[in-house]
Amino acid sequence: MSNDTSRRSFLTKGLAAGAAATVATAAKAATPDPLITEVQPWAQSFGDGVDATPYGLPTAHEGDVIRRNVEWLTADTVSSINFTPIHALDGTITPQGCAFERHHSGAIDLKKEDYRLMINGLVDNPLVFSYADLERFPRQNHVYFCECAANTGMEWAGAQLNGAQFTHGMIHNMEYTGVPLRTLLEEAGLDTAGDLKDKWVFVEGADASSNGRSIPMAKALDDCLIAFKANGEALRKEHGYPVRLVVPGWEGNMWVKWIRRIEVMDGPVESREETSKYTDTLEDGTSRKWTWEMDAKSVVTSPSPQSPITHGKGPLVVSGLAWSGRGAITRVDVSKDGGMTWETARLAKPGEKMALTRFYLDTEWDGSEMMLQSRAMDETGYVQPTKAQLREVRGLNSIYHNNCIQTWLVRANGEAENVEVS
């Protein structure tokens, strides 16, 4: 087959999914060699040896796929957030290297050898565990999402941040390995067969802020993990090395990093982090008490403002993420007309409890404007609400737990922007 033949075959194939795109790309390619549009040339020299990257980083060509913070959002980067580049990712796993961070007093440096975890309070045998101790208890592995309660928080009052990374990127999804908190509480002499319905644990980190939070005992004994690995390897410093708490499905602020102490108590502490912060202001000015679970939510990651359509009309993959703190995602719908009509998306895999689910809508784009939305449903029957529905209950002054349907206006030129539908 000559290159001419392949070119002709491709271009005369009127319905070929890629035809328009190839022409467009070829026209843009700034190469002097006309054959580059046809055949990938062979390398004429050696590439890097296996000693080039003892621990590897992304190629420089992907240098813009990084966590990013928003300068005006916080006064200082030690108490701030950066956002996962979800617009550029696919699948479900978030690499640790670009997984969002939230610190209240910066990411601290601890060594495994120095690490200690105390369990005290209303237990028969208060204990202090070293890291080596933790490794001697039976471990579990689970993929869970961790979402900041403030994710999408800037969008209450209107469409403000232009990009899925910034509107929805306070989330990551990793395979955590750790010891069930239940196991360690039992080791400390907690009678888990007893009446514990009024008992709580208070958890605090070793960073200067300590970030203390109260967790009802039922959750502590259900599925919380004392985790030391994420995606197979040690936690990164910024994710709580050497040990963090995992509270599946509940707001990220409770996933205490550099966890140093767990106190069993007969009530919640009502700490700063669960009163003046991380509570939800309602329309009447009062605040909801205890809103821990992350409600079902979804977002189209591509196309989106940072991931425009660069090809013409024809085949288009619409892709996004859905998740629920109450269990597995069972269905995601996608609308191209701002919620008037919906098509059911394809889930890449059956939803898993408290883990990100990837959805795709394999569709044809007619080249006209779209108001793209996605709507998640979980196994409890919960349906992700519109922004208007949320505002009816919550008003405009909330910060946390905004799980409303997101709208991207996709223009005829393929560019997208963050908009509201009335």
Place this chain on the structure above:
Amino acid sequence: MSNDTSRRSFLTKGLAAGAAATVATAAKAATPDPLITEVQPWAQSFGDGVDATPYGLPTAHEGDVIRRNVEWLTADTVSSINFTPIHALDGTITPQGCAFERHHSGAIDLKKEDYRLMINGLVDNPLVFSYADLERFPRQNHVYFCECAANTGMEWAGAQLNGAQFTHGMIHNMEYTGVPLRTLLEEAGLDTAGDLKDKWVFVEGADASSNGRSIPMAKALDDCLIAFKANGEALRKEHGYPVRLVVPGWEGNMWVKWIRRIEVMDGPVESREETSKYTDTLEDGTSRKWTWEMDAKSVVTSPSPQSPITHGKGPLVVSGLAWSGRGAITRVDVSKDGGMTWETARLAKPGEKMALTRFYLDTEWDGSEMMLQSRAMDETGYVQPTKAQLREVRGLNSIYHNNCIQTWLVRANGEAENVEVS
């Protein structure tokens, strides 16, 4: 609770899983502050801000958890291997940054914008796809292991490499996102409803070695992926950026990186990479033709030579990995006495097809020597063989497809070494 109280409670709790370890660790801790053995001190200053790590790397404390090559194994690092630090990982996902590499002529630098994939040969419409074209076809996500056919190859003749990283580390396990090869072949006009039983595809990379391999059409149409993401993000350069072939369950050499061309043919090419290399020498000096599938296999990753037991007797977590190229792992057994008696390990999750499965044996160590082994079984009923069983068929001169049971001698001091059992 005072620190004294907690200390006393812990130390007097004779059966506490961690007691011995804590004493040992505390004794070793070179801190001048006696309280360090009791309570993790709070940080007295801020840590890193969120702008410290736009793309993060592991903490320096984990600086030894890296891919490593073996200097004497190959003449040059551009045609060489480095090994995943499986002895230090847990869970199942391998981060791209420490996932093993094998190159035949080095890792080459390509840009998405310049990338082209040709499908030609016995198809009605030969096509050349740009990267942007590939993004317009329906995608799938799957976690698959990729194992080099030579993994464990140095062990045929005896116990040679002292560490799970080196005996079994030519493997990784990632969540791949890509387009089914079937879809692209159909796009190029292959009649997948026709009689294709004698048809093959020949696949080649854009690196100087090209690494051409023949794949029977049934496999090409079954589950092969043209993949562009691993663990959510773009492939790293050393893993074939921007596009590699994924051939689930089959030897890693077929997972062509920087894939440039796929030719449909009426027979195999019998290229260098499938004749003089990547064939298995039998005891009689002849070679097996076509041994693509990776047989069921497992290894204890901890304790192991690079991951000794550092605590005394008592609770011990034995952990390892199991996998099969023929489907899901259904059971893993662990022996402490070189295969005389076996205990069934706990699988962290039900096995998934052609993906790593993590197993644990939560046990008590009496402090005496162990001959640790693991034995995997898959859904086809296949049982991982002993080295003696393999040698009966394959002799001593093979390189590839060594899936025999591995033995670690764990000494009373907790150190481990690679040994053979007769």
